[in-house]
Amino acid sequence: MFYVIGLGLCDEKDITVRGLEAVKSCSRIYLEAYTSILMVNKDRLEAFYGKQLIIADRDMVELESDEILRDASTENVAFLVVGDPFGATTHTDLLLRARDLQIPTQIIHNASILNAVGCSGLQLYNFGQTVSLVFFTDTWKPDSFYDRIAENAKLGLHTLVLLDIKVKEQSEENLARCRYPSSCLYPSVSECACLKLRGRKIYEPPRYMSILTAVNQLLEIESIRKEGVLDGDSTLAIALSRVGSIPLGDETTDDGAQRIVAGTLSDLQAQPESVFGQPLHSLIIAGKKLHEMEAIYAGAFAVNQENWNRIANKTS
């Protein structure tokens, strides 16, 4: 059996009882470690499972799927995914490959940010399509998220904005030495398989987009596109950090717990980075169909209560 098991959002104890039993039955266990991360490291998971884990980076999942699936017809093999197994497209690929090889599969679901975002107080059925926001560079500022937020906003719906993470990204120096740059078949240089031929790769340290970077990037695109989809003073947003971990009681410490911070985009922009807690972060852009109960629930997280109430009352 090939198991694809969701680990939930926070630590080793967010796996389900069914998932834990499956893990313990497996002869090989892969931990997917590039679309999201847990808040604990591999050692802690291994100690909890009593099993060794194999880290599966993007290269391995995309290029060595047959090795991951090896012998899964006769043994149990697990592929562990932070959140729910269907959060990232790449896992669907792996399941399609298993189907081709006639390997039996079983999915063990778990919480993902797409439903846990309900902790903000905004109702899940009032969310439109989810968007991703990637790190801008000087020359690359993909802005299709802006159209998606606009579509949602037009319907009064909230948008969950997933913030970029860069794990095991190859360094510029490394990329610059690509063998076949002009004829590369891969959609982006960083995914180019021929890099494999050039021996040892050089990786950047991991990066997780902060709330302030996200808000700045959103407003930067608004300032270019000027369609009035986002406005510093009147767009309400909710910043989420480490959803699913124990809520922070004492405001003066930072123990890595969940934080929810609400306000206008300008309110959020005016906060010091530390207010938003530790990564991973997500951001909600609230739609105008804000119900009274949503406004009240989320309002408790507002950095400027007066601002929040004034704008929320206009919309709800």
Next chain:
Amino acid sequence: MFYVIGLGLCDEKDITVRGLEAVKSCSRIYLEAYTSILMVNKDRLEAFYGKQLIIADRDMVELESDEILRDASTENVAFLVVGDPFGATTHTDLLLRARDLQIPTQIIHNASILNAVGCSGLQLYNFGQTVSLVFFTDTWKPDSFYDRIAENAKLGLHTLVLLDIKVKEQSEENLARCRYPSSCLYPSVSECACLKLRGRKIYEPPRYMSILTAVNQLLEIESIRKEGVLDGDSTLAIALSRVGSIPLGDETTDDGAQRIVAGTLSDLQAQPESVFGQPLHSLIIAGKKLHEMEAIYAGAFAVNQENWNRIANKTS
């Protein structure tokens, strides 16, 4: 501590390890049993937890929240919810009440149908707003879902349609004897609190909307509204049953396992009820922005492969 704990979708083993530890620490444990159901009964949960459960019906949650929250400042009390805690509005109410009473709360997330629906092969970020479809009566056919599906369809997005369940609904006979029908403050007669004053209530047996009822209701509204949002022959849909339970291997038996059935609305309408498996059911209306990989993955569940490919190829 007042814990609100998601149980996931299937049976007693879908609780997380963190959730199970919390349950075991509680002096009172409520099981919410009216917005959704697990596929196992209360006895099985009690045996697994080694604890007694108190069934919380709609009346109790809406009228006796202070009893549910009693002593939660000094003891641990759990409120168990099928799926994720934020699936239903009513639980937000309970958390707001706890906040008013300054009772510390902790949410333990889990899978819900809103993310587990990814098992269909359709990508979660291509879903628009979620809608609910209630049982029609001869005189009551609420159709606001139609506008929401239309909004999603216009953007090419998929729609998750949650199908009605009726658990512990009062019988018509019972409702007919309401004390103050003309001055009732409750939004619907079935929620009327003054019913409580009249002694023993009479309840209908539970009902769960089937896929065929859902498809018929959808097409009935299309035939009234005639806006071309849904079409028997060209709208692709995916019927889901018991998401999260072990996938059915042997097509000739019905062991209550997950089933996924894809086709046009007419394809689905032509199937016998048994094809769709046991409740709970959900239905996805596929949007026109169907990616090739989504079409391939979901196509394996099609009742009429040729039909599916022909239409999916036009859209993807």
